[in-house]
Amino acid sequence: MTKTDSIYEVPRAPAQLPLDEPWALLGQRSPNAFMRDYWHKRPLLVRHAIPSFALAKAQGQALQSSISANVLFGFAGNDGNESRLVKAKPWQLEHGPFRKGQIPSLKSNDWTLLVQGVEARHPAAANVLSWFRFIPDARLDDLMISIAGVGGGVGPHVDSYDVFLIQMEGRRRWKISAQSDLSLRDDLPLKILARFEAKEDWVLEPGDLLYLPPHIAHEGIALDAGCQTWSVGFRSPSYRELLQEGLWRLAESLEDDPELATIYADPLQGATKDPAVLPRLLEEQISKHVRKLALGEGKEYLRGISAYLSEPKPQAVFEGPHDAMMPKAFWQTLYSKTLVPHPQTRLLIWGDEVFCNGEAVSRGQTPAVQKAWKELARLHTLALGRRAKKSSKNKVLMDTNPEKWMSGENSLYEAYCSGWLIWI
Numbered sequence: 001m002t003k004t005d006s007i008y009e010v011p012r013a014p015a016q017l018p019l020d021e022p023w024a025l026l027g028q029r030s031p032n033a034f035m036r037d038y039w040h041k042r043p044l045l046v047r048h049a050i051p052s053f054a055l056a057k058a059q060g061q062a063l064q065s066s067i068s069a070n071v072l073f074g075f076a077g078n079d080g081n082e083s084r085l086v087k088a089k090p091w092q093l094e095h096g097p098f099r100k101g102q103i104p105s106l107k108s109n110d111w112t113l114l115v116q117g118v119e120a121r122h123p124a125a126a127n128v129l130s131w132f133r134f135i136p137d138a139r140l141d142d143l144m145i146s147i148a149g150v151g152g153g154v155g156p157h158v159d160s161y162d163v164f165l166i167q168m169e170g171r172r173r174w175k176i177s178a179q180s181d182l183s184l185r186d187d188l189p190l191k192i193l194a195r196f197e198a199k200e201d202w203v204l205e206p207g208d209l210l211y212l213p214p215h216i217a218h219e220g221i222a223l224d225a226g227c228q229t230w231s232v233g234f235r236s237p238s239y240r241e242l243l244q245e246g247l248w249r250l251a252e253s254l255e256d257d258p259e260l261a262t263i264y265a266d267p268l269q270g271a272t273k274d275p276a277v278l279p280r281l282l283e284e285q286i287s288k289h290v291r292k293l294a295l296g297e298g299k300e301y302l303r304g305i306s307a308y309l310s311e312p313k314p315q316a317v318f319e320g321p322h323d324a325m326m327p328k329a330f331w332q333t334l335y336s337k338t339l340v341p342h343p344q345t346r347l348l349i350w351g352d353e354v355f356c357n358g359e360a361v362s363r364g365q366t367p368a369v370q371k372a373w374k375e376l377a378r379l380h381t382l383a384l385g386r387r388a389k390k391s392s393k394n395k396v397l398m399d400t401n402p403e404k405w406m407s408g409e410n411s412l413y414e415a416y417c418s419g420w421l422i423w424i
Contacts, residue, residue: 008052008063008168010123013130015379025049025209031134039135040162043176043216045202046209049166053207063206065169065228066124072147072228073103075115082116082315086154086190093189104149106225112152117142117313118230120344125230130380132164132232138309138348141235148172148222156196156219158182161236164211165220167204170227174210175201177217193217204229242305249304250293260289303360306350311358316344318357318419330413337423338383339376339412345420347377357420361411369412376421 022028027046029037038044048054056063076083076098083096085103088110094102104111118125125143132140141161145168146154156175165174175198183194196217203223204210212218214236220229254260266281293300325333341347341356348355354362354373362370376382415421 005062005064006056008050008066010066010125010127012127013133015381017134019134024051025131035134038211038213040213042213043200044211045204046211048207049209050207053205067118067122067145067228069106069147069226071122072113072115072118072145073098073100075118075121076103076113080315080317081121084114086112086114086152088151088153088155091155091188091190091192106149108149110149110151112146112148112154112222114144114146114154116144117315117344118145119143120313120316123343126343128166128230129232135234137346138306139234141233142313144231144233146220146227146229146231148227149225150222150227152222152227153220155188155190155192156217157191157193158215158217159212159233160214162211162213162234164209164232165204166230166232167206167208168228168230169206170222170224171203171205172227172229173201173203173221173223175219176212179217182215182217242308243301245308246301246304249307250301253300253304303350303353306348306353307355307358307360310346310348310355312344312346316357318342318344320417320419324417327410327413330416333423334382334384338381339416339421340381340424341376342420342422347373347380349374349377356411356415359411361415365411369410372412 017031019031022030025046026034027044027049034044053063075081076085076096077100079097081096083098085094085096085098086092087094087104098113103113119129119142120126125145129140129143139162146152175196177197177199179195179197179199181193181195185192185194196219198219202210264282264285266279269279269281272279295301345357352362352370353360354370354377356373356377362373365373372382412421
C-alpha cells in the first residue's frame with residue numbers, strides 16, 4: 001500500500017431506507033424503480049455504484065478493500081467457514097479449510113479463492129448487506145468474497161439465484177449472455193457451461209456493480225492480482241423444499257394440540273362385507289381434522305416456512321456471553337446500550353409472530369417483549385433510552401417495570417444468553 005492508499009470504510013445503511021429516492025448504488029434509480037424494472041428480470045451494470053472509489057481516484061488516491069487478502073486467507077483456514085479454491089489450466093476444485101501454503105500467492109495466475117458467509121466474520125461485509133434490505137430478508141443468502149490472481153475465475157456458468165457483484169479491489173472482466181443452452185461439461189469438477197457465447201463484455205473497476213438475475217450465463221476473469229469481488233446472493237428455494245419444510249414443522253406442531261391426542265373411536269361403525277376397504281368413518285374424521293388446519297389457506301405451514309427461512313446458515317456458531325447479566329440487569333441495560341442481532345442471526349416476521357433462528361420467539365411473550373422483537377426484526381437494533389423518550393411508539397416498552405418485563409420465560413433475555421443478540 002502506498003502513502004496515498006487508504007482503506008474503504010463501509011458505511012452502514014440507515015434502518016429506514018428511502019425507497020423512492022435515487023441511489024448511486026442502483027445507478028441513480030430508486031429501490032422501487034430497480035425492483036420494478038430489473039429485479040428477477042434483466043441485468044444491470046452500474047458504474048461508480050460506490051462513489052468513494054471514483055472520488056478517491058480523482059484525488060490521486062486508491063481505496064483498498066475493507067478486508068485484506070491476509071484476513072480472507074485466515075477466514076479460509078478456519079474450519080467453521082465454507083471456502084473453496086478453484087484453479088484453472090487445468091480446472092481443479094478444492095474445499096477448505098486451507099493450511100498456510102495451500103493458497104497460491106497473489107503473484108500467481110489462474111486461481112480463485114471463494115469464502116462464503118463473510119458477513120458473519122467481518123463488520124464491513126455485514127454493513128454491505130444492510131444496503132440491500134429493500135429486498136425481503138427471507139430472500140437473503142449471504143455475502144461471498146472471491147479473491148483471485150490474474151486470470152482467476154470459476155469458468156462460464158449460471159446461477160439459480162439473484163446476485164449483486166460488487167468490485168472492491170482490482171479489475172474483473174465480466175462476460176454475460178442470456179443464451180438458452182445451459183448444458184454443462186461432464187468432464188469437470190465444476191459446473192461449467194459446455195458452450196458459452198458472450199453477448200456483452202465489461203471490465204468492472206473498484207466501486208462498480210453488476211446485478212444478474214437467475215439463469216443469465218456469465219464468466220468473470222480477474223485482470224489484476226488480488227482482485228476482489230463481493231457477491232451478495234439471494235436464496236432461491238424450490239416450492240418442493242418450502243412445502244416440505246413447512247409441512248415437517250406443521251407435523252411437529254401437532255404435538256401441542258390436545259384434541260389430536262384423543263383416540264380414534266367408531267361406535268357407529270356397522271358390520272362390513274369388505275373389511276379391506278378403509279372405513280368411511282375414519283375418512284370423515286381425518287377430513288374434519290385436516291379442515292381445521294386450514295391447509296387450503298396455507299396459514300399453518302406458512303408459520304413453518306417462516307421458521308425455516310429464519311434459520312441461520314449451517315456453519316453458524318453462537319456463543320453466549322462469558323459473564324451473562326442477570327435478568328434485571330439485562331432489562332436495565334436496555335435503557336443505556338443498544339441490542340442488535342448477532343451477524344449470523346436471522347429474523348423474520350410472519351403475521352404477528354417473530355421468528356429468530358428458526359424459533360417462534362414472540363409467541364406467548366408479554367406485549368413489551370413482542371414489540372421489542374418486532375423492532376429488532378425491522379430495524380436490526382433495539383435502543384430504549386433517548387429514542388424511547390422522544391417517541392410515543394415505544395410507550396409499551398417505557399411503561400414496563402423490570403419485574404413485569406422479565407416475568408416468566410423472557411425470550412429476549414434467552415436469546416441474549418444464547419448469543420443470538422449482542423450489545424454494541
